[in-house]
Amino acid sequence: MVLQADFVGARPLISFQHVWKRYPNGTEALRDVTLSVPEGDFLFLVGASGAGKSSLIRLLIREEKPSRGKIFVDGQELGRMKRRHLPHYRRKVGLVFQDFKLLPRLTVYENVAFALRVLGEPGGEIRRRSTEALETVGLAGKLEKYPRELSGGEQQRVAIARALVHQPRLIVADEPTGNLDPATGWEIMQLFLQINHQAKATVLMATHNRDIVDLLRRRVVAIDGGHIVRDDRAGGYHETLAASGLRA
């Protein structure tokens, strides 16, 4: 079953067109996925482990190429993108992961600044933008701390600041609250909502956190066996399970 998004009028920032992904071992991770995400949208991607969420994210950040079909982000077709253009594309996408992916030897400030240092930005610009990103996530007072000195929630905030420092139009988050307690997870969600609302960044988030999905009532895309089985404009996690028979 293929469901079309019902956001008429808004320009799609992300567009999956009949995308299939088959791995060399024969596993078919995605089957005929068609999905349109307009700019400024906030989308939850839900489904059981192995349903195809991570494959969709890997395709979106162009770690993998689709076996069939086309993926467009901001008008660029990812499958045809040359390797030398990938770094430029990834600078437009802010990535947040469950395990934070911070560098333990660097301070909070250095972790965020690192994302700009690798681009060769001037020192003044790095300072200004890194400090600004850390202020946005509420860590202005912890610039000199090391990741090991921070709580899980604070570490995830650093990772979000690092994703924001490029001022991306798209934030892709893979289980960002997976390692956090419910209260901290909720704080992190507030931060994502704020980024979506104030910075007008499009947010695509894969999650298993049913409470958050049910509370926020945002767009929900459910995947099962590589298919999109539901695409609700203001859905809940529970309805997904009921409708598609997915396991909890």
Next chain:
Amino acid sequence: MRLWRHLVFALSSAWQSFWRNAAVSLAAVGTITLILALAGVNLLIGHTLGGILDQYKSRVSVISISIADGTPLSTVYDFEGQLQGDPRVSSVTLITKDEALAHFSADPQNADIARQIEGNPLAAKLEVHVASLADVAAIDAEARAWRGADPANPTDYQGEFISRMLRLSQWVDWAGLVVLGILMIVSVFIVMNTIRTAVYHRRQEIEVMKLVGATEWFVRGPFVIEGVLTGVLAASLALGALLLAYHPFVDRFHSDLFFIPLGYDPKFVAELARDVLIGGALLGALGSYIGVRRYVRV
């Protein structure tokens, strides 16, 4: 300016990575030092043997053509002119019968015989310096076909000796190249594995670099510089050891094997220094480039 900042980043990352991974880095430097020192010794031996062979070659690349008594001078001059015009010949000297006798008599070893000689039994000669040892046989054939050559003993060409000399010279060159090639390949493998260890230690950093949009060369750069650093450090140590050992070795060689013409050659030492340093840097760059190529794809 951006390029400069990238270079500074790559240099500081390479330096940090080298010392963070100090045990492996220093082990690699030590091993490559030994290999480059062996390569240097190989070059020195090759150069020395080459020098000795060159001296023999220059001796045997001269052939003496005996001129038959009674050959008109114009015939001799014609042939001398013909040889001088040949691009394979570097020089031709005519030695008259009188000059031949004078040379013979001037040698103290020939004093007794010289006193007993009546008249002048020695032949006039054309001494021909052939540019390349490989062409001596052809010039000899030409001389033997010349009607002015003494039919009893036309030239003093030693064909078998020269062909042996040529074969030995080629073997020395080939053996040197093969040894050098093997040593270089081993060095490249050592650098490759050292850099792969560094890549493993920095895998987290590399992953983050890729995620935030670093280019492939930005990620690779520090590893390639680390490889060059390893190669240049090893080359400097190897060169130091070679320079320290070269002079005493030549002195010792001279006193023990005085009949072999081995000398200290400062010009070759300068060439050796250049080759070992450039070789070390290139080996380091090549090894590290191959080492990271597969693992640092964005």
